[in-house]
Amino acid sequence: MMEKKATRLAFGESLVELGKINENVVVLDADLTKSTMTTFFQKEFPNRHLNMGIAEANMMATAAGIASTGKIPFVSTFAIFAAGRAFEQIRNSIAYPKLNVKICPTHAGISVGEDGGSHQSIEDIALMRTIPGMVVLSPADATETRQMILEAAKYEGPMYIRLGRLNVPILFDESYEFKIGKAVELKEGNDVAIIATGLMVAEAIKASEILKEKGISARVINMSTIKPLDNDAVLKAANECKFIVTSEEHSVIGGLGSAVSDFLSSVRPTLVIKHGINDVFGQSADGDTMLDEYHLRANDIAKLVLDNYK
Known part of the structure; x- marks a missing residue:
């Protein structure tokens, strides 16, 4: 644990x-x-x-x-x-x-x-x-x-x-280095890139392990700066992977997924699957139950990848 x-x-x-x-x-x-x-x-x-x-x-x-x-x-x-x-x-x-x-x-x-x-x-x-x-x-x-x-x-x-x-x-030790405007690649992979932020980073790491068992190599990127977006990391992922999944504990409208899509649409049109809250309000339950109820878990990320992998 x-x-x-x-x-x-x-x-x-x-x-x-x-x-x-x-x-x-x-x-x-x-x-x-x-x-x-x-x-x-x-x-x-x-x-x-x-x-x-x-x-x-x-x-x-x-x-x-x-x-x-x-x-x-x-x-x-x-x-x-x-x-x-x-x-x-x-x-x-x-x-x-x-x-x-x-x-x-x-x-x-x-x-x-x-x-x-x-x-x-x-x-x-x-x-x-x-x-x-x-x-x-x-x-x-x-x-x-x-x-x-x-x-x-x-x-x-x-x-x-x-x-x-x-x-x-707690994912990182004191050797971890955060820089404003810079994403960090946490897992290597060239089949799909999972770009996550906030608490969804931990879920993205778990999802990469699930996908590895299915023979899919998933890159995991911690995008802790949403603005200014690390365009270089996003473009590199788009060039080297078949498609991108963004994951966030936020509406799929206007958040990380939108930022990634906004950038790529003008430089390298790429399939971006936005994982987050799908234009609905929340409800009242404990935090972990809410994450389960709104499908913000590693299994849900992995399913999105598998459903779109060709």
Whole structure:
């Protein structure tokens, strides 16, 4: 059994680490500190943590003002409130003036679980991708989350880092190296390329093992930066593999699959099978049950490959 850890927990721990080495880091939360795990930073640096209450739009605008003074605000709430409720403030107050705000929502995707469809953000990647200049990241595990948070503080400009509630397998050790805008090939293969992001990376690795038993060589790519997309890695996969499957815990409309398809349509038309949530809302059940119910498992990825392999 692989050790598991939620990316939101890694986020909270990493903020404390970052706060110790960078005094310009400030954290804002919308009355969800125990859920987003910014409570760790709040306890360590009470004078650099602002609980803005249930006022997400105001929180984003406040973060913009703080960034204009040279500080580096990390802002957190649930993804449905960050990307949804505060979209206008992110667009106009943060991204339009190109301010250095790091938006780090937790509880993204249907693995939020029992909170139900109203709280399961399956549109946030699509929304953030459309904002000019916004960097969009989605870590595969706790190790990558830590590196993302540390790298985010070095990057100048607005950034959206998508985090989850559910405990997920720790895939990488400390030798793993995350770079903004760079995908990582985790498994070699030339029959099909599975390009995954977030918690679906672990499922993609499992799917490659299932396919190996069927005689199919599956390349697995961790696309933890969704914008800017690693076009070189995508084009290489399109040139060397028969087709591509994208996998994400997000709507198949506007997310990773759309980003890959948008790019390839103009440079090398390629069959892209988009695996994700098929234009439906979520329901209320525990996170693992939700992943089963919405067919976001390794067996489902493998089936998509087998159904389209010729």
